[in-house]
Amino acid sequence: MSVQPMQQTVPRKPTKTPYRQLTQAELEKIAPTRDERLFLVLSIFIGVLSGLLVVSFRIAIEWIKILTLGSAPHAGQLRLLLVPAIAGLFVAALVQLFFQGARGSGVNQTKAALYVYNGYISFKTVIGKFVTSALAIGCGHSLGPEDPSLQIGAGVASMVARRLNLTRQRLRLFAPIGAAAGLAAAFNAPISAILFVIEEVIGQWSAAVLGSIVLSAISSVVVARWFWGSEPIFRIPTVTLRDPRELIAYAILGIVGGFAALVFSKALGYLRPRLRSLPHWTHYVQSGIAGLLVGTIGFFGFAQVMGPGYEVMDQAMHGQFAWKLLLALALLKILATTLSFSSGTPGGMFAPTMFIGAMLGASVGSFEKLFFPHLTGTVGAYALVGIGVLFAGFLRAPLTSVFMVLEVSGNYSIILPVILANMIAYLLSRALQPVPIFEVFTHQDGLELPSMEEAREESELHVEDALHPVDVPVIKGQQTLAEGAQLIAAAKASAFLVSLWDGSWYAMTPHDLTSAGATVTPETPIERILPPERTPVLFPDMPLDSTLHHFPRWPLLPILNRASKGTLEGIVSQDDVLHCYQEH
Amino acid sequence: MAVLQSRSSLTPEERQLRQKLILRDTAALLSLFAIAILLFFVTLFLFHSFSVHRQELAHRWLRRGEKALHSNQPLAAIDALRSALAYAPDDENLQIELAEALAAAGRTEEAVAYFNTLLESRPGNGMINLQLARLAAKEGDEAAALNYYQAALDGTWEGDGYIRRREVRLELAQYLIDRKHFDRARNQLLIAAGNAPDDVNIELTVAGTLENAQDPVNALHLYQKALQHRPPRLEALEGASRAAYALNRFFQAKGYLERTLNHPDFEKQPAEIQAQYRNMLSDADHILLLYPGPELSVRARTERILANRRVAQNRLAECLSSKSTVPPALQKLAGQWQQLPSTLRLMQLEQDPELQQRIMQLVYQTEQITSQQCGSPTGNDALLLKMSQAPEAVEQQ
Numbered sequence: 001m002s003v004q005p006m007q008q009t010v011p012r013k014p015t016k017t018p019y020r021q022l023t024q025a026e027l028e029k030i031a032p033t034r035d036e037r038l039f040l041v042l043s044i045f046i047g048v049l050s051g052l053l054v055v056s057f058r059i060a061i062e063w064i065k066i067l068t069l070g071s072a073p074h075a076g077q078l079r080l081l082l083v084p085a086i087a088g089l090f091v092a093a094l095v096q097l098f099f100q101g102a103r104g105s106g107v108n109q110t111k112a113a114l115y116v117y118n119g120y121i122s123f124k125t126v127i128g129k130f131v132t133s134a135l136a137i138g139c140g141h142s143l144g145p146e147d148p149s150l151q152i153g154a155g156v157a158s159m160v161a162r163r164l165n166l167t168r169q170r171l172r173l174f175a176p177i178g179a180a181a182g183l184a185a186a187f188n189a190p191i192s193a194i195l196f197v198i199e200e201v202i203g204q205w206s207a208a209v210l211g212s213i214v215l216s217a218i219s220s221v222v223v224a225r226w227f228w229g230s231e232p233i234f235r236i237p238t239v240t241l242r243d244p245r246e247l248i249a250y251a252i253l254g255i256v257g258g259f260a261a262l263v264f265s266k267a268l269g270y271l272r273p274r275l276r277s278l279p280h281w282t283h284y285v286q287s288g289i290a291g292l293l294v295g296t297i298g299f300f301g302f303a304q305v306m307g308p309g310y311e312v313m314d315q316a317m318h319g320q321f322a323w324k325l326l327l328a329l330a331l332l333k334i335l336a337t338t339l340s341f342s343s344g345t346p347g348g349m350f351a352p353t354m355f356i357g358a359m360l361g362a363s364v365g366s367f368e369k370l371f372f373p374h375l376t377g378t379v380g381a382y383a384l385v386g387i388g389v390l391f392a393g394f395l396r397a398p399l400t401s402v403f404m405v406l407e408v409s410g411n412y413s414i415i416l417p418v419i420l421a422n423m424i425a426y427l428l429s430r431a432l433q434p435v436p437i438f439e440v441f442t443h444q445d446g447l448e449l450p451s452m453e454e455a456r457e458e459s460e461l462h463v464e465d466a467l468h469p470v471d472v473p474v475i476k477g478q479q480t481l482a483e484g485a486q487l488i489a490a491a492k493a494s495a496f497l498v499s500l501w502d503g504s505w506y507a508m509t510p511h512d513l514t515s516a517g518a519t520v521t522p523e524t525p526i527e528r529i530l531p532p533e534r535t536p537v538l539f540p541d542m543p544l545d546s547t548l549h550h551f552p553r554w555p556l557l558p559i560l561n562r563a564s565k566g567t568l569e570g571i572v573s574q575d576d577v578l579h580c581y582q583e584h
Numbered sequence: 585m586a587v588l589q590s591r592s593s594l595t596p597e598e599r600q601l602r603q604k605l606i607l608r609d610t611a612a613l614l615s616l617f618a619i620a621i622l623l624f625f626v627t628l629f630l631f632h633s634f635s636v637h638r639q640e641l642a643h644r645w646l647r648r649g650e651k652a653l654h655s656n657q658p659l660a661a662i663d664a665l666r667s668a669l670a671y672a673p674d675d676e677n678l679q680i681e682l683a684e685a686l687a688a689a690g691r692t693e694e695a696v697a698y699f700n701t702l703l704e705s706r707p708g709n710g711m712i713n714l715q716l717a718r719l720a721a722k723e724g725d726e727a728a729a730l731n732y733y734q735a736a737l738d739g740t741w742e743g744d745g746y747i748r749r750r751e752v753r754l755e756l757a758q759y760l761i762d763r764k765h766f767d768r769a770r771n772q773l774l775i776a777a778g779n780a781p782d783d784v785n786i787e788l789t790v791a792g793t794l795e796n797a798q799d800p801v802n803a804l805h806l807y808q809k810a811l812q813h814r815p816p817r818l819e820a821l822e823g824a825s826r827a828a829y830a831l832n833r834f835f836q837a838k839g840y841l842e843r844t845l846n847h848p849d850f851e852k853q854p855a856e857i858q859a860q861y862r863n864m865l866s867d868a869d870h871i872l873l874l875y876p877g878p879e880l881s882v883r884a885r886t887e888r889i890l891a892n893r894r895v896a897q898n899r900l901a902e903c904l905s906s907k908s909t910v911p912p913a914l915q916k917l918a919g920q921w922q923q924l925p926s927t928l929r930l931m932q933l934e935q936d937p938e939l940q941q942r943i944m945q946l947v948y949q950t951e952q953i954t955s956q957q958c959g960s961p962t963g964n965d966a967l968l969l970k971m972s973q974a975p976e977a978v979e980q981q
Contacts, residue, residue: 026598026601027605029594029598030594030598030599030601030602030605031602031605031606034605034609038609041613045613045616045617045620048620049616049619049620049623052620052623052624052627053623055627055631056623056626056627056630059627059630059631059634060630062634063630063634066637066641071641071644071645071667071671072645072663072664072666072667072670074663074667160616163612163616164609164612227627227628227631311669311670311673314673315666315669317701318679318698318701318702319697319698319699319700319701319702320666320682320686320694320697320698320701321694321697322691322693322694322697325694366697369697369700370693370697378701378704379697379700379701380701380704
């Protein structure tokens with residue numbers, strides 16, 4: 001998951017037409033609403049193009065798999081040893097010589113594009129990702145197509161946005177739009193893709209980009225479903241919660257998943273930097289050796305761990321394996337994926353994560369069905385919850401993990417077990433491995449991208465956090481200057497508020513009052529001497545930073561009640577705001 | 585208004601630039617549209633060729649799997665069917681075949697898990713319930729097996745439901761027979777027979793199973809029904825002979841046995857089978873020669889009774905002499921013989937039907953008790969013993 005530094009921030013190709021490239025200022029002047037209008041239209045285009053590319057990508061993987069590993073790879077076939085090894089060598093050479101940006105999964109590269117390179121992902125990277133990932137996954141490396149699809153989608157978005165010469169801000173926003181489209185097509189589940197992009201790529205809910213993300217994700221899923229049908233990537237069995245006592249079993253699954261996520265994270269966190277620190281020439285052979293080792297696992301009886309393993313997940317969900325075999329497959333998949341991914345082979349972590357989760361879930365389900373036949377529900381339900389559990393525990397995307405299970409199962413009766421198991425796995429994983437795996441990879445690559453987990457949990461400060469009761473004099477606008485001065489002098493206040501007849505307020509210091517009243521008689525009502533502007537209308541639920549830019553002008557700010565016009569909830573001063581920030 | 589203001593604030597050069605920008609954007613969008621169309625057709629071509637190839641692979645692996653299953657190579661069948669299923673995951677029959685292969689390979693745990701999962705999505709499926717019944721039977725879980733068999737009988741079957749239900753019922757009956765639950769097996773078989781069409785093969789199958797369920801009466805009835813079909817089948821004659829013989833209907837058995845031996849296919853039977861039926865006919869003939877039937881003349885009947893009396897008394901004497909201490913049952917039996925007149929004249933016996941009956945009762949009793957006390961008899965004693973099981977049935981039609 002290395003992210004290669006870029007030579008330029010936002011490269012622009014020189015155009016061959018006599019048309020002069022307009023500057024951003026010129027664009028703002030001659031077509032101020034152009035970007036906004038294009039934004040939504042392009043979101044649909046990005047969705048369609050991403051959807052088509054992802055469908056082609058998946059077909060390419062399947063074709064390569066059939067052509068190289070055969071239509072039914074099984075233990076004992078010599079090609080299981082040779083194909084991943086040779087493909088690994090070839091892919092490594094391609095990555096090292098031509099497509100350095102294609103290394104890794106694609107999630108961190110997309111985040112880097114968003115935060116470091118102003119949304120720029122080159123055409124070469126998209127092509128490289130498509131070719132090298134398809135080769136590696138199709139030839140049996142234990143990796144998945146979802147993360148590359150995410151990067152391919154983001155790359156398509158980046159290319160489209162550059163072609164239309166959009167502003168830098170818009171260009172940056174297109175990366176997550178494309179990412180959501182690519183992931184949605186790969187998952188055939190738009191809501192999960194949108195949530196994942198928000199949870200893991202953007203890190204926060206942004207109204208500015210949400211509409212476009214939804215549009216592009218849905219467009220790409222419509223395209224993907226035109227080809228694949230509306231069925232999810234695997235057949236979903238009947239999913240029900242039969243007996244509340246089953247929740248104990250799901251809780252156990254959460255614990256098992258939490259520990260499995262920890263083992264997986266630790267294995268990757270240990271092996272990946274060590275392989276990367278080896279001499280450069282070894283990078284040409286690491287993928288080949290990893291392929292040979294993964295092939296060895298397949299050769300000696302566990303060919304199921306090779307490739308993304310969707311059909312194996314499907315079989316596990318439909319009870320085709322005994323619990324011991326399922327457990328063995330989960331453990332071997334952790335090993336195989338650690339080898340494939342740490343060697344720098346392009347490919348994603350989503351499918352292996354889902355595979356491990358499905359195997360663990362089905363294993364727990366089968367075990368319990370064997371020993372407590374009247375207590376448990378379907379094995380498929382456990383496998384499905386297991387997928388969510390690993391998503392929550394390993395990828396640390398709790399919201400996505402819950403919605404993904406609900407979306408692919410189409411059954412909300414399973415929500416309780418899903419939430420229970422996922423939360424246990426998530427909390428366990430957080431307690432045992434404080435840094436999420438994507439962040440670990442980021443640090444290993446020498447980058448400092450925003451931590452999405454921290455961003456999600458940052459609590460935004462509101463005005464009410466700095467609010468305090470009104471402890472300054474409040475003078476009515478009809479009162480005279482003399483009365484006002486008397487009240488202020490009695491209170492020895494450094495500032496005071498003036499309440500005006502229309503419910504508006506004015507804040508001023510005694511000095512302001514003295515200055516303003518210098519040319520009028522003491523009997524003049526205060527409202528007569530006030531300038532037309534009024535203190536801003538602020539409410540307790542507004543973000544605290546919305547107050548900051550008012551302080552150079554106003555000594556303090558009245559905070560009003562939304563239900564009763566002109567009624568004070570309290571006041572905030574600049575010191576209050578700063579103190580509040582310091583405390584948090 | 586804002587637009588007008590914006591327009592009016594633009595210089596002619598800016599307006600020109602704006603027009604060019606609109607043209608350029610339109611061209612860019614059109615080019616994107618063209619790329620999308622092109623990519624669509626490329627993807628469609630790839631997808632179509634891939635889908636066709638998947639179907640071919642599914643058929644290929646299915647054929648291999650079925651072939652392996654039929655040639656009793658369940659492990660190869662499992663691999664092949666799993667491969668087929670990867671390319672046709674929604675094929676229900678394929679799923680059931682795979683589970684069958686798992687069961688055939690002795691991977692019962694996997695097979696049960698698979699069938700259970702299939703059953704959850706199709707709870708009323710007769711075939712799945714039947715497979716689970718077989719697995720439960722194999723595992724020795726009688727209660728589960730019976731439940732699954734019943735569910736299979738009540739379940740849904742594709743197309744030939746009534747035939748499959750009858751087959752399940754026969755299988756269930758055989759399972760019950762194996763578990764020595766003859767009454768329950770008999771009930772299932774009678775239901776199967778009642779629901780079956782007038783088909784000689786079905787009648788023969790059910791009758792054969794009824795024989796195994798120790799119900800020769802209904803078996804004979806079904807064999808007789810089967811014999812109404814022309815030409816009569818050898819299996820039906822053999823079955824009728826066996827059933828009548830088992831019911832002590834030796835006169836009837838003799839008739840069937842003679843027809844059996846005269847059947848053109850009888851000579852094609854293995855030698856042991858032929859010998860078995862010939863012996864049965866010989867025994868039946870002898871029994872009928874020993875039996876003092878009511879249709880005989882008084883003289884002939886009395887002669888047979890006296891002859892049987894001698895045989896029985898000799899048997900008792902031999903049995904008593906072989907014992908150092910006489911068991912009470914033999915003592916009692918000897919006492920009963922002593923109560924009869926020691927010498928009996930033919931004329932005297934001809935005029936006393938009650939005495940005839942008492943003698944024959946004592947003959948049967950003697951053969952039964954001596955067979956218990958002194959081992960299986962041979963010769964006429966054996967035939968009398970056989971007759972003693974149901975003497976009234978010997979000449980029953």
